[in-house]
Amino acid sequence: MTKLIDGRAIADKVYIDLRREVAELKAKGVTPGLAVILVGDNPASRAYVRSKDRMCRELGLHSMKLELPASTTQIDLLARVEELNRDSSIHGILVQSPPPAHIDEAAIVRALAPHKDVDGFHPENVARLVLEDPSGFVPCTPLGVQRLLLETGVEISGAHVVVLGRSMIVGKPLALLLMQKNKNGNATVTVVHSRSGNLAQTTRSADIVIAAIGRAEFLRADHIREGAVVVDVGINRVHDRLSERGYRLVGDVAFEEVSKKTSAITPVPGGVGPMTIAMLMANTVKAAKQSL
Numbered sequence: 001m002t003k004l005i006d007g008r009a010i011a012d013k014v015y016i017d018l019r020r021e022v023a024e025l026k027a028k029g030v031t032p033g034l035a036v037i038l039v040g041d042n043p044a045s046r047a048y049v050r051s052k053d054r055m056c057r058e059l060g061l062h063s064m065k066l067e068l069p070a071s072t073t074q075i076d077l078l079a080r081v082e083e084l085n086r087d088s089s090i091h092g093i094l095v096q097s098p099p100p101a102h103i104d105e106a107a108i109v110r111a112l113a114p115h116k117d118v119d120g121f122h123p124e125n126v127a128r129l130v131l132e133d134p135s136g137f138v139p140c141t142p143l144g145v146q147r148l149l150l151e152t153g154v155e156i157s158g159a160h161v162v163v164l165g166r167s168m169i170v171g172k173p174l175a176l177l178l179m180q181k182n183k184n185g186n187a188t189v190t191v192v193h194s195r196s197g198n199l200a201q202t203t204r205s206a207d208i209v210i211a212a213i214g215r216a217e218f219l220r221a222d223h224i225r226e227g228a229v230v231v232d233v234g235i236n237r238v239h240d241r242l243s244e245r246g247y248r249l250v251g252d253v254a255f256e257e258v259s260k261k262t263s264a265i266t267p268v269p270g271g272v273g274p275m276t277i278a279m280l281m282a283n284t285v286k287a288a289k290q291s292l
C-alpha cells in the first residue's frame with residue numbers, strides 16, 4: 001500500500017514550531033512582518049496573496065498587502081520596493097508572480113534587499129544556495145518538498161532523485177538543495193527537462209521522482225519503478241464541465257495509475273501546495289530572527 005503524503009498535516013506541524021518562534025520573537029520586541037505586492041488583478045495571484053495574508057494573521061505576523069493597479073510602472077514599483085527595503089517593521093518582501101508584461105520581473109527581484117528576499121530569488125540568495133551558506137533564503141517550494149520528504153521519513157541521503165523541470169523557482173533550486181553536502185541532502189540528483197532524451201529510462205532509475213513541469217498528468221506508471229517515492233509539484237487546471245468552476249486541479253502525475261506502484265506519493269491538491277506557504281512563513285520568521 002502506498003503512503004499518501006499529507007502536505008496539510010505536515011504544514012500544520014511546521015506552524016506549531018513557528019507559533020513558538022513568533023512568541024519568542026515578540027517577547028524580544030520583534031513581530032515578523034511580511035509585505036506582499038500584487039500588481040494587477042490576476043484572479044489566481046489574488047487568491048495566493050489572500051491566503052498568504054490569512055496565514056500571516058493566523059500566526060500573529062504583521063502582514064502588509066499592497067494591491068497596485070495593472071498600470072503601475074516599473075519606476076513606481078521599484079520605489080515601493082525601496083520603501084519596503086527601508087521599513088524596519090517588514091522583514092520579508094515578495095512581489096507576486098507573474099506581474100504584468102511591461103514589468104521587468106528580474107530587475108524587481110534584484111532591487112529587493114537580499115536579507116528581505118524571502119522567496120529566495122535574488123542572485124545573492126541563489127549564490128548562497130550554491131555555496132551551501134545556510135544564512136541565505138531558499139525558494140519556498142523546493143524547501144517545502146525537502147521538508148515533506150524528511151517528515152515522511154524518506155531517506156534522501158544516498159538516494160537517486162530525478163527532478164523533472166529546471167525552472168529557477170522549482171527544479172534548479174530543488175536539485176541544488178537535495179545535493180547539498182549535509183544530512184538533509186546528499187542525494188544523487190539528475191535533472192530532466194523538455195530536451196532530455198530517454199526521459200522514462202531516467203525516471204525509472206530513480207528512488208525519488210519529483211515532477212515540476214506544468215503538464216497535466218504527464219508522469220505515468222511506466223515512468224517509475226515499483227516502490228519509488230513520487231512528489232507532484234504541478235498544479236494544472238483541466239476542463240471539467242461537472243465541476244462548478246468549470247475546471248479541476250490536477251498535478252503533473254497521473255495519480256490513479258502511478259500511486260499503484262509507489263511506496264509514497266503526494267496528492268494534488270493537499271501535497272506540496274500547503275508546504276510552499278508554510279515555508280514562506282518560515283522564511284519570514286528566519287528573516288525576522290536575522291534582524292535581531
Ligand code: NDP
Pocket residue numbers: 141164165166167168169170171192193194195212213214215233234235236272273276
Ligand atoms: P516552468 O514552466 O517555469 O518550468 C517547467 C519546466 O518543465 C521547464 O524546465 C521545462 O523544460 C520542463 N518541461 C516542460 N515540459 C516538459 C516535458 N514534456 N518533459 C520534460 N520537461 C518538461 O514551471 P515552474 O517550475 O514554475 O512550475 C512547474 C509546475 O509546478 C507548474 O504546474 C506550476 O503551477 C507548479 N508550481 C507549484 C507550486 C506549488 O506550490 N505546488 C509552486 C510553483 C510551481 P525547459 O526548461 O526545457 O523548457
